[in-house]
Amino acid sequence: MTAAPAKTFPCLRCGRPVRRLPANATRPRHIACPRCRYLLYDYPRPAAGVLVVKGDDVLLLRRGHTPRLGCLDVPGGFMEAGESIEGAARRELREETGITVGRLEPLGFYWDTYDLPGFGKFPTMNWYFVGRWRRGTPVGADDAASAEWVPLSRLARMRAEYAWAHMPELFRDLKRWVRG
Numbered sequence: 723m724t725a726a727p728a729k730t731f732p733c734l735r736c737g738r739p740v741r742r743l744p745a746n747a748t749r750p751r752h753i754a755c756p757r758c759r760y761l762l763y764d765y766p767r768p769a770a771g772v773l774v775v776k777g778d779d780v781l782l783l784r785r786g787h788t789p790r791l792g793c794l795d796v797p798g799g800f801m802e803a804g805e806s807i808e809g810a811a812r813r814e815l816r817e818e819t820g821i822t823v824g825r826l827e828p829l830g831f832y833w834d835t836y837d838l839p840g841f842g843k844f845p846t847m848n849w850y851f852v853g854r855w856r857r858g859t860p861v862g863a864d865d866a867a868s869a870e871w872v873p874l875s876r877l878a879r880m881r882a883e884y885a886w887a888h889m890p891e892l893f894r895d896l897k898r899w900v901r902g
Contacts, residue, residue: 729842735760742842766845767836770811771798773896774823776855779871780896783818785885786867789837793885794872796850796892799865807849819860819869823853830895832888850892852899874900 730739736758745751751764773796774781783795797818801810808826816822829850835843860869872880877893884890 733758733760734762764844766833766847768801768807768810769798769846769848770801770807770814771796771848771850772811772815772823772826773829773850773852773892774815774819774821774855774860775852775896775900776871778874778900780874780877780893781819781855781860782870782872783862783866784868784870785865786862787865790885792867794880794883794889795866795885796889797866797869798848798850808851811849811851817864818862818866820863821855821858821860824856826851826853827899829899830892832892834886834888848886848888852896 730741732738733740733753733755736755738755738757740753740755742751742753742764743749749763753762754760781797783797785791785793785795797815798811799814799818801807802813805813811826812822829852832848832850834846834848836846837843862868874893874897877897881890
């Protein structure tokens with residue numbers, strides 16, 4: 723059995739087809755263009771999200787776009803330049819659901835990967851906050867096809883629908899927070 727050829731994509735500087743190169747003794751995984759010598763490392767991208775709790779339910783989204791179209795996700799996304807982690811989490815919650823929350827508590831940090839079609843997987847650093855719902859009806863918007871309240875007791879049975887590998891650990895920590 724032979725391995726599938728590595729995906730190619732255009733160099734960001736000159737457009738020549740390039741591929742991701744594996745880590746070696748001197749460099750982490752990277753992209754190096756042999757024509758213009760552009761170099762890009764697979765540095766992690768920061769992301770932030772908010773787990774909104776209403777009684778014994780948590781607010782989850784159905785993804786409206788790739789990657790992981792239709793899977794369960796938490797309101798959140800990539801941080802923008804100059805944004806605080808909590809500021810990014812609040813912005814994503816507002817953009818994806820239309821609601822805001824009061825006080826947030828840090829819940830945890832989780833590593834994962836994100837797959838960009840044509841580019842491949844890159845590492846993500848995911849910070850989450852947790853807060854209690856106060857008012858408003860969440861509506862799926864931006865990247866979310868829908869927003870739904872899911873009982874904490876059903877989360878384990880929905881594992882096959884999770885968008886990201888770190889979600890079982892995230893929900894375990896959320897349940898501890900709720901009991902806490």
